[in-house]
Amino acid sequence: MSGVAARAPDALATFCQAVVDDLRQLAVLHARELDADTLRALRAADFPAGLGLRLDEAVQPVLAAVRDEVRGWPEPADAGLLDALAADYAAIYLNHSYLASPQESVWIDDEGLAMQRSMFQVRAWYRRFGLAVEDWRRCPDDHLAHQLQFIAWLLAERGADGLTDAARFMDEHLLRWLGRFAERVATRCQTPFYAGLALLTERYAERLRDLLAQLLDAPRPSAEEIEQRMKPKREVAPVPVRFVPGAAPSW
Numbered sequence: 001m002s003g004v005a006a007r008a009p010d011a012l013a014t015f016c017q018a019v020v021d022d023l024r025q026l027a028v029l030h031a032r033e034l035d036a037d038t039l040r041a042l043r044a045a046d047f048p049a050g051l052g053l054r055l056d057e058a059v060q061p062v063l064a065a066v067r068d069e070v071r072g073w074p075e076p077a078d079a080g081l082l083d084a085l086a087a088d089y090a091a092i093y094l095n096h097s098y099l100a101s102p103q104e105s106v107w108i109d110d111e112g113l114a115m116q117r118s119m120f121q122v123r124a125w126y127r128r129f130g131l132a133v134e135d136w137r138r139c140p141d142d143h144l145a146h147q148l149q150f151i152a153w154l155l156a157e158r159g160a161d162g163l164t165d166a167a168r169f170m171d172e173h174l175l176r177w178l179g180r181f182a183e184r185v186a187t188r189c190q191t192p193f194y195a196g197l198a199l200l201t202e203r204y205a206e207r208l209r210d211l212l213a214q215l216l217d218a219p220r221p222s223a224e225e226i227e228q229r230m231k232p233k234r235e236v237a238p239v240p241v242r243f244v245p246g247a248a249p250s251w
Contacts, residue, residue, distance in 0.1 A: 009160075012215075016155040016162075018052025019208060023152035025051075026201050030102060031145035033089045034193075036077045042070050048200060053211075059203045066196035088194045092185055100184040104142035107177035115140055117232070122173055126150060129157075144181070144201075147174045151208075167212040171226050175209060178202045 025047075032038070047070050048063055055063065073081060091097045101107070101114065109116040119142040126132055126141060131153065133141045140146075151169060154162035182202035186195040213220045221229075 012160055015211075015215075016159055020152045020156045022051045022053055022204065023148045023155075026197075026204065027145040027148035027152070029197055030093070030148070030201070031139070031143075034082070034085045036082065039073055039077045039081075040075070043073060043075065046071070051204070053204065053208065055204065055207050059200070059207065062196055062199045062203060065192065066200055069192045069196060084191050085193065088189045088191045092189060092194060098184065098188040100181055100188060102144040102181065103140055104147070104173055104177050105140070107180055118142055118173065122147065125169055125173075129153070142173070144174075144178070148201075163212055163215055167209065167216060167218075167220075170205065170209050170212075171221060172230060174205060176226065176230075178205055 046067065048066050092100055093102055103114050103119070104122065105114050105116040105119045106112050108118040119140050123133075123136075123141040131150070133139065133146055147169075151166050151174070154166045154169070158165070179202050182198040185198035189195050189198075209220060
């Protein structure tokens with residue numbers, strides 16, 4: 001009996017819903033600049049204490065740092081705080097002045113270019129389920145927010161059937177670059193909130209992938225196995241057929 005089948009349906013549904021809610025919240029925070037209303041909502045929710053997925057002990061310092069930062073925000077938010085958060089958001093997600101792009105291609109492509117092969121691979125995943133990014137030129141398919149939303153969609157719409165796809169997508173895409181993104185943001189950004197958000201997102205994703213491995217009763221592939229799987233397949237050129245008189249009809 002597989003790990004998924006061994007779980008009570010209600011427990012699995014509860015797990016999926018908690019993760020869906022968490023991923024959607026994280027996606028929004030990576031997709032939109034914070035405004036006063038969002039800051040107020042994060043304080044009211046005691047973010048990130050309200051996340052549904054229980055994270056392991058190693059993540060607690062990151063959770064505590066983000067929680068303390070959010071609790072310390074003035075109410076109402078002052079212009080200085082909003083300006084500092086807006087500057088960090090722009091440096092990470094808009095003008096890339098920290099060289100910490102939220103797009104997978106930049107981390108995977110040999111020349112560090114956006115909208116390369118991995119973006120089209122991610123797009124193929126979306127198309128497989130009838131999904132598409134509306135304005136991909138502004139926010140490409142392989143953007144962190146879109147990837148988080150896609151994993152949430154798999155768990156929300158497909159439930160237990162989406163676990164295998166979610167695990168594979170995380171292996172082949174999100175987790176191949178998210179750690180490097182998080183480390184660079186955390187060491188270069190100016191606000192504790194965005195440093196904590198980057199680290200929290202990476203550690204949340206790793207924890208989720210570990211739990212998917214348990215549910216599916218299938219160990220996680222190694223980084224080497226993933227890279228081997230994702231290598232471009234070499235096409236073998238056809239061998240030209242040499243013309244031999246008498247071997248085929250002629251004029």
